[in-house]
Amino acid sequence: MPFSRREDSPSEKTILELLSRSTPDTVRDLPRKDDVLYFQGDEALFLYAVSSGEVLTLLESPYGDPVLWEVLDHYDAVGGFAILLGCPYPATCRALTPARVFGYSRQKVWDLLRNDPGLFESLAKGIGDRLQSFLSRLVYSQQNLEDRLLLGLLYLYRKKIRSAPDRSSPVVLEITRSFLARLSFTTVESTIRVTKKWESEGWLDFPERGLIRLLDIRHFLVKTAHLSMHESPQNPRGREKWDARLNPV
Missing domain, CATH: 1.10.10.10 (Winged helix-like DNA-binding domain superfamily/Winged helix DNA-binding domain)
Structure with missing residues (x-):
C-alpha cells in the first residue's frame, strides 16, 4: 500500500520512519526475485515496512494467472489491511528485486497506533489510496x-x-x-x-x-x-x- 510522502507535505514522515521508533520484531531478507514474504491466506503475523528493494503483491486465482496488485518500495508498508482487521493476508507478497523488510507484530502496531496519531493517519491513508488505485485499474481494465x-x-x-x-x-x-x-x-x-x-x-x-x-x-x-x-x-x-x-x- 502506498505510504508515500504527500506531494503537498514533503516533510511528512514515511511509514518506515514512523515505525522505526520501535524495534522490529523480525527482519526478513529476500535475496532473489520471486522470493516469497507470505502467501495469500496466511495468518497475518506482521506489518512489514520495506527497508530496501521492491516487492509486489499478487491476487492468486484458481482460474488463471495471478493478478498483479501493486509494486511497493522503501516508502511503503505491506500487510496493514490484514493487521488492522485481524484477517489473513489478502494477497501474496513476493520480491520484485532483492529486498529487506522489517516486520512489526500486530500487538506492537496497535501499541504504536495508540500513541502516535500520525501513524494511524498514514496507515488509513495508505489503505484508502491502495483501494482507489486498484479500483481505478479495474474500471479501466x-x-x-x-x-x-x-x-x-x-x-x-x-x-x-x-x-x-x-x-x-x-x-x-x-x-x-x-x-x-x-x-x-x-x-x-x-x-x-x-x-x-x-x-x-x-x-x-x-x-x-x-x-x-x-x-x-x-x-x-x-x-x-x-x-x-x-x-x-x-x-x-x-x-x-x-x-x-x-x-x-
Whole structure:
C-alpha cells in the first residue's frame, strides 16, 4: 500500500520512519526475485515496512494467472489491511528485486497506533489510496489497450520520481514488457506491439534488456490526464498537481 510522502507535505514522515521508533520484531531478507514474504491466506503475523528493494503483491486465482496488485518500495508498508482487521493476508507478497523488510507484530502496531496519531493517519491513508488505485485499474481494465498501458507506465513513473525526483532527464523504469503487460491486464505480444509504435514516435526507448526509458513524459501525462480517478485535472486541487508535474521547478 502506498505510504508515500504527500506531494503537498514533503516533510511528512514515511511509514518506515514512523515505525522505526520501535524495534522490529523480525527482519526478513529476500535475496532473489520471486522470493516469497507470505502467501495469500496466511495468518497475518506482521506489518512489514520495506527497508530496501521492491516487492509486489499478487491476487492468486484458481482460474488463471495471478493478478498483479501493486509494486511497493522503501516508502511503503505491506500487510496493514490484514493487521488492522485481524484477517489473513489478502494477497501474496513476493520480491520484485532483492529486498529487506522489517516486520512489526500486530500487538506492537496497535501499541504504536495508540500513541502516535500520525501513524494511524498514514496507515488509513495508505489503505484508502491502495483501494482507489486498484479500483481505478479495474474500471479501466475494459478500456482500450493503449490507455491501459499508459496508466501502467504512469503508475510506475510516479513511484520512480518519488524516490528519485530529478525530472531534468528521461526517466528509466527497471521493468520488462512482460511485467508491464501483467500490470496493464494484457498480453506480452500486445505490449510489444504498442511500445514499438511508441518507440518509433519518440515517446520511449529500450536502452538495454529490462529497461524502459520514458523520453517524453509530458506526452504521457497529457495523454493520461483524463484517465485518473483520484487526481482529476478537472478539479482545482487536481489541476494544481497536474500543473506541477507538467511544469516542474
